[in-house]
Amino acid sequence: MSKVVLITGGSSGIGKSIGILLVEQGYTVYGTSRNPDKFNDFTAFKLIALDVRNTESIQKAFASIIAAEGRLDVLINNAGVGITGPIEETPDEEIHKAFQTNLYGPIAVMKAVLPQMRAQKSGHIINVTSIAGYMGLPYRGIYSASKGALELVTEAMRMEVKMFGIEIANVAPGDFATNIAAGRYHTPVFDDSPYKEVYENMLEEMNSHVDSGSDPKEMADAVLKIIQTKKPKIHYKVGAFMQKFSIVLKRILPDKMYEKMLMNHYKL
Template sequence: MAQDIVFITGASSGIGKSIGEYLAKHNYKVYGTSRNPKHSEKNGINFIKLDVTSSESINNAINEIIKQESKIDVLINNAGVGITGPVEEIPNKETLNVFQTNYFGPVQIINTVLPFMRQQNKGFIINITSIAGFMGLPFRGHYSASKGAFETITEAYRLELRNTNIKLTNIAPGDFATNIASGRYHTPVNEKSFYKNTYQKSLDLMNEHVNHGSNPDQMAKKVLQILQKSNPKIHYKVGSFLQKLSPFLKAILPDKTYENLLANHYKL
């Protein structure tokens, strides 16, 4: 039986690495991307170079897989970047970068892969978003906004591709033990800033959550489960009970009640 070809972005560490290695152990042929691959192959992942902010790099990576395999059965949009800071104080170039990485780049990847999936009359696209995308979190506003946009665009894609054999879904992780905190853009705490105290408290809480996050292998197991579904849901959430509860509470509580819950949580 021919192996399904998986194309996963951001596969050199964290959630992407766990997903890629897990799928490779379950008879998928995995191509994983990194901006600067250190290996051509490791633990079942065949690495290729990709910068999601570069149109040329996106085209080159996808064409390389098509050249070698003639198809892409599964696309997992996992690459992303974090950003923290008061919305008022984050430089515009950093805002543009986070949206290019978390939204515009992945959307271009989808658009480049779709013609091949239509030609082969099947495909599965999984977008890794974030539970933070369901709400505007303080001092993570641009991250929430970029992931929220990615959640929503998947809904539009599903409707537009409704009469095809191409499946799309979102998986929104909560806090996992990854290196996202070390790789994100971090606005320094300015001693003269209006936000000095509240930002520092929120930043400490964010770092604590990531440092004590769940094992990313949970995400890998969830991805495999979803790939085996003939009719996947639109949204999946993976994380602690409280993390998965938060979007549900937002849906059922009055807006201000929910806002007060978040404010209390972040000590605002």
């Protein structure tokens, strides 16, 4: 019997790449979008409406999958939003929105699917976080915090649900060639801002990293391997060597030395 997979944020980028690969491997895939009507020509897999910031929307989408398939075997919490800016100048409303999408939303989706997985006595949940979630990056502090918090939530929930036959893992991508920069919230570069020059340069550098990032197919391959692993690890990292190595350096270097390394890298 084909395993049923739900991928939040499945209409483009990493989510779409994962869905396409899983369909090729024989999985039944449901991707989600806040506005699936925008993708009338989307044929890669089933695309349904789901807004991770809206509990009613989550419940409705999940109920439609259970009505059609009778089960859910894999949840891939991929929906996320980027946000940049000096924390001092980032509007509170945008900070809340980022946490709603990157942290509270994935938690709400997991809470929706866990009773079904518990009844099945099986299930895989994979939370897509970020290598940025392992460190506080300048001008990306809110994004780092929201993804880092999801890493810790996953660690805790993984222990809570293991006795029900449910496995949870994190997979943290580095920079990938997706459209995340287009949808990212950028705090405006204010002419009178004390951060103006540095932040402006940082924006250009961040966008160039995304444009020259790795192929999302690498993430799809990694997710497939996790799904096919009976006892997955807690943390997986996917990306360029130096991006992954930066996590190792954070573990072994003194805090101030690591901070200096980051500041030198970002020319601060």
